[in-house]
Amino acid sequence: MxxxxxxxxxxxxxxxxxxYDRYRPKIYTVALKLLGEKTLAEDVVQDTFLKVWINKESLPTIENVEAWLHRxxxxxxxxxxKKAEYYKVYA
Incomplete structure (x- = not known):
């Protein structure tokens, strides 16, 4: 690794x-279980890995990459x- x-x-x-290929299935499964919607789970995967790419310089200092990714x-x-709840209340 x-x-x-x-x-x-x-x-x-x-x-x-x-x-991405190694960790995508785990992230997708967790997101789908919590959100219950495939499109939202795919958005979570995309946003998560985008954040990894943006913060890639910090990767060597991370002791447990999988735990960091899940966080x-x-x-x-x-x-x-939170956004969904906000729109339910204020929309």
Whole structure:
């Protein structure tokens, strides 16, 4: 995994693709279970991996990449839920 992370930090798209292919199913499954909608789960996956790419320079300092990735996804999901609740109340 260190070679993949090094590749991501170097902006290697093939390394990022390997990372994405490895973790996408887990993130999607969690998001689908919590949100109950395929489109929203796909949005969570997209937003999560976008945040990884934007913050790729911090990857080498992260001890548990999988836990970090799940935390990002969890925050994306919580933000979606908050927005949905806001629109129910104020829309």
């Amino acid at each position: 260190k070679d993949v992370i090094s590749g991501i930090v170097a902006s290697d798209e093939a390394s990022f693709r390997r990372f 990002i996804a969890k925050n994306v999901i919580l933000n979606m839920m």
